[in-house]
Amino acid sequence: MGLLTRSSLGFVLMVLMQSRTVAFTFMLSTSVTHGGITRYAILNATLQACKEQALQQGKEFVEFSSLQPKTLTEESLVAACSSPDLVKGFKRTISKIRNRNAWVDIYRVFNAEYHFDDESFLKGRDLITNGMSIVKASVKQQNYETAREKLGEILHTLQDFYSHSNWIELGNMRPYSNLIKPNSKIENIADSETCRSCVGNDCTNNILENIITEKKLTSGYFAIFSSSKPKGKCSHGGFLDRTKDTDPKGGINKDSTTSEHGNLHNQAAGIAIAASTELLEDIRAAIGDSEFLRLMGFTQKSVLCFVIDTTSSMSDDIAEVKRVTASIIDRKLGSVNQPSEYILVPFNDPDFGPLTRTTDPNTFKSKVNALTASGGGDIPELCLTGLQLALTGSPPQSEIFVFTDANAKDTWLKSTVLALIERTKSSLNFMLTNALSARRRRSGERPHTDQSNFIQLSNPLNKIYHDLAQASGGQAIEVTKETLSQATSIIGNTIAASLVTVLQAVRNPAKAETFSFLVDSSLQDLTIYITGNSLFYNITNPSGASQSSDQTSGDVGIIQTVDNFQTVHPNIADVAGVWLISMNSEEPYTIEAFGKSPIDFLFDFVELSDNYQSYAVLNSRPAADGNLTLIVSMVGGDTVRPTEVALIGASNSNAYNGTLKEVAFGMYLATFDSVPAGGFFVRVTGMNTSRASNGLFQRQSSIQLQTSSIKVTAQAPESLEPGKTLTLPFTVTTTGSGGNFSISVSNDRNLTVIKLPSSLTLEDQGSANGTITLPVPGNTPSGSEITVTIEAAAPGGKDFNYAVLRLAVAAPVTDITPPVCEVVSINANCLGNCSLSSWELLVNMSDSSGVGIQSVTIRQGVGSLNTSSVLDQGVNITMAFYTASCCFPQVELVMVDAEGNVGLCYKSLVNNGAQHHPVLPTFMWLNLGIILYQFMQL
Incomplete structure (x- = not known):
């Protein structure tokens, strides 16, 4: 559609989800976007699900005025339905669906059926109904991310029908429900000429009278590179459509108030809202209110995810995992901090998995209690394979805990795990009990306990774990079997949905440095983690009190030490204000400061279309040689506004400030003309205007991010059919030097790639194409997903990039008749x-x-x-x-x-x-x- 503005406040906005005529341009407007339509439809459908669920459970529900959408926001809806801790997950889901909606205008711009152009009504309807089947089947298999992506795509197509066809001109005031019903006919499609040329710029009467009186359905023809169209047919119109200059001239789109039929834009937008809600209600009816709320991210508070080595020497570690699981579940059961989901991935060698995912804490406890330690053989185990499965099967921004006493056998998956960390923004925390230089895995012999003679912390074989922990903003904690139980307190501290990060830093190699960070009054339970060997530091709180690392208790707080891991618990009265940590250590270290707060931010790297009319979220690292663009969404209500978005160097804390513009309700575009070399974090500072004084806040991403001079481009098909083989082309491009680029492909289903080029030769600033072939087993359930990662590494391996694709598996639907x-x-x-x-x-x-x-x-x-x-x-x-x-x-x-x-x-x-x-x-x-x-x- 067009652009949704807050014109009464004079905000400068832009079109985010506009179909190809007025999209993603900075301007004042009174038009409505795809993003605004999608957001409001989701809010409305979620409101109905919450209300109905409360009614069935005999609970009171705070009623909203149906005709005052202004009062219906993510925060107000969550407050009425459940715990405020759910806002971040709800907003993340809405952003995911909106972003995928916008993606259609970049990667499906030339496909008429995705926009109901060229009278492609039957193909467009098939896209919608097939997509709805995929959404329902994916939810049934608990593959919610795939379902959200597909939902965003089909909502775009559905919404375009009301802007690109003549449904509104025919006098219709309700959605065309046949578009979401595969067993219904699309009736009365025009089979003759449909338009006359506009009179100058006046196109209000360019649809022929007989088309209107006979209720014939038509849509505009659209082409960027050709001006041809069938004789007498309407054009889409707009400045990109070359067919608009071919008789009959003009167009009929209602994408914005300034379009050829812009006088009907508001009506088209209103019915598109109703149609989007109708589609969501059908999905809600098929999957039930509980699953619908879960699909909307409305129940995701926190996730407890364990990846556990089950070889014979792990009996003590597994016993500790069982103890921790029982403690967390028993302590948090029934409380607002109870995890909303539990995930378990065991691994050893040669086996890994399966992934167990449940919302039932008792089911999870029984699965953990059923773990046994056995087998093994050689020391290395398939830890990264287990991590790959956990990262693809867990919700975004999960805290994942890995327990192992072995080095990784599958080190070739390091870049794949890094790619998945960056895409999911999840954190990895390693509990490493392989402090001894050797052990006997097959016999299960227990390690020696003479720590003074035999223990070697910072085992060099653990470097890959340290690298992954640092990249994800997690911890690599090296402990002995005997001290493991002291370190597992980290698990209870980090499984709250409202956790926010205010400082994340990595220094490798180490250097003396003073770090400062701001703690606002909304932040509670401030905790500081410092990891490293031979640590020495001094902490100063906002009141000026200081405490050194060798003081376990002092004026600042309590410091707990377990081998290479230290936790600082500040005194409650001294939290708000500017904190200082002065490090003076000679060995590498990491620092993380976090707490609980309703104020946070979400972000994604995006690429803009050539004409800045739309955007798509990257499924790879952003380019190193051009402008970097972020979409930032604030969490915490309409009183929370960012004043600065910066990229912070991971190795030196240098700040690169971006240009910030508000582009939609609670969404901001941040553009950067330079970025730090190497890894960096995203930091947002802002103002909470609801605070009478000192409303400043600071938040930082926990994961490290990087740019790349390599680009890997690949597009997933609509779906995969069980028993068929996927042939997937991809392109590798470099903006730097050419050479022989190594290519690797992995997937989380352990499927064998039949055909794969091991390398591609690129010229300087050149590109090359490749193809992979992947079989889909015939017994793969419909609704499954396969996550494929295609990676390209420059000569010498100093730079690499990837494309991460979620492939939906869907069996053909034969039953399309409802009960x-x-x-x-x-x-x-x-x-x-x-x-x-x-x-x-x-x-x-x-x-x-x-x-x-x-x-x-x-x-x-x-x-x-x-x-x-x-x-x-x-x-x-x-x-x-x-x-x-x-x-x-x-x-x-x-x-x-x-069939749903x-x-x-x-x-x-x-x-x-x-x-x-x-x-x-x-x-x-x-x-x-x-x-x-x-x-x-x-």
Whole structure:
């Protein structure tokens, strides 16, 4: 669509998700973007899910005014539905879906069906319905990131229908529901000429009268490199469309208020909001409210993820993992800090996995308790393979804890793990108990305990673990078997969803340096981690009190030491203000300062289209030789605003400030014309205007980031079919010197790459193409995902880059017919006091595929539901018996079959089953003008 502005406040905004006419340009406007439409639809659908879930659980719910979207924000919705700790995960998900929506305008710009251009209605509808099937199947397999990406894509296509077709010109005031129903026809597509030339710049009447009166459906033709189009057909229009100058001249798009049909932009945007909500409601009905909220990131507070070596010498470590698991679960069970998800990945050699993922703490505890230490053989184990699986299977920004007493056998996966760290922004924390220089893995012999003679901390074989921990902002803690239990306190400290980082630093090689960081009054439970050997430092708090590292207790706080790992717990009264840490150590060290706060930021590197009309989030490192661009989203409410975004050198703390512009509600574009050499962090400083005084805050990314002179380009297909083989072309480009570039490909499913060039020869500033071939096993469940990482390394290995692709696996859908219901009987006696009487409903439900109904749930109504299955002439029939108080005279039952097709069974005693549009709240159909007026004030 066009551009959503807060024009009443005079903010300078830009179009983020605009289809190819006015997109991503800095200007004042009153148009609505794809991003604004998507965000509001998600907020509305999530509101309905929260409200219905609260109703079914008998809980109170804070009602929002349907016609005042201004009051409906991520923060207000989370406050009404659940714990404030969920805001970051919710915002991250909305950003993910919005960003993927914008991606379509860069990587699918020439595909007419993605935009309903060129009258490609059938192909466009297939993209939407097939995409919905992938979303539902992915959620069923708990592959939420793949589901979110696909959801963003299909929402873009759906929204474009209302801007690019003549649906609005035909007088329609509701969404075209057939676009999300694969068993419905797309009717009355125009089969003749559709437009006349505009009169100068006036295109308001360029659609032919017979097209309007006969309700013929058409859309504009669009081309950048050619001016040809079928005779008499409408053009899309806009400054990029060359067909607009071919008779009939002009266009019919409603992408912005300044488009050829811009007078209808607000109507198109309003119905696009309703249509997007309708699609989300169908998905919600298919997967259920709990899974829908999980898909929206609305339940992700924190994740407890363990990657555990299970070879024979690990019996003590596994026992400690069991103890820690039980302690955390028992302590946090039922509290707001209880992890929302538990993940376990065991590994040894030659086995690894499987990945266990559950929301049930008792299930996780039983899985951990079932671990045993056995086997082994040679010392190195497949630690990085286990990490690869954990990184691809965990939610973004997870804290992952690795337990091993062995060096890594699969060191060739180091760059793959680095790539996944950068893409997921997850942190790795290693608990390393291989302080001894040798051990007998097969026999399980316990290590010696004479530490004075035999212990060698900073085992050189652990360097790869230290490198990965430093890159991810985590810790590599080297301890003995006996001191492991003292170090595991880190796990309890770092599994809170509201954790924020205020300082992250790595010095390797070491150097004397003083670090400063600002702690604001919203930050609680400040904790400082310092890792290294022979540490010596001095900490000064905001009141001026100091304490050296050799004082376990002092004026600043308490310092706990476990081998190479130290934790500083400051005194509570001295938290807010500027802190100083003066390091004077000769060996490498890391520093991390963090705490709990509702204020934080999210960020992604993006590439802009050549005409700055749209953007796409990078799935690789950004380019080293050009401008670097970040999209930054603030967390904490509309009183939180950044004043500066900077890139901080990881080795020297040099700051490179960016140019900052607000581009949408709570979103900012930061551009940099120079970047630090080597690794760097992102730091945001800003102001919280809700604070009467000293509202300044500082936040920093925990992971290290890097640029590259290499670019790897590859695009994932729509989906993969089980039993088929993927052929995936890719391109490697360099802006530096040429030579022989090594190529490697890995995946998290341990699938064998059939064909892979081991290297590509590039000229200076040149490029070369390659192809990989990957078989998909026939028994791969629909909804699975395969994460493929393609890597290219420059000669000598000093520079490398990658492309990380999430490939969705989807079996062909053969059943596209939704279940149906038939009322068998209604018994109601609702005269008098409604609370003293009840009514009953009996319905038969069936599915045309013959497989039967997979689930029946109540989406509207307060009552009890019982179901039973019977076989009637070879057809599975589900009998549903519903009872409710006469105070609740309406019910809507949702029926879902095995393919995720949704059928609705609605009955009301009030209107005796009159026609009902249950998918959308009534307000979405009415008063679109009022909705849009208030929506434009966001």
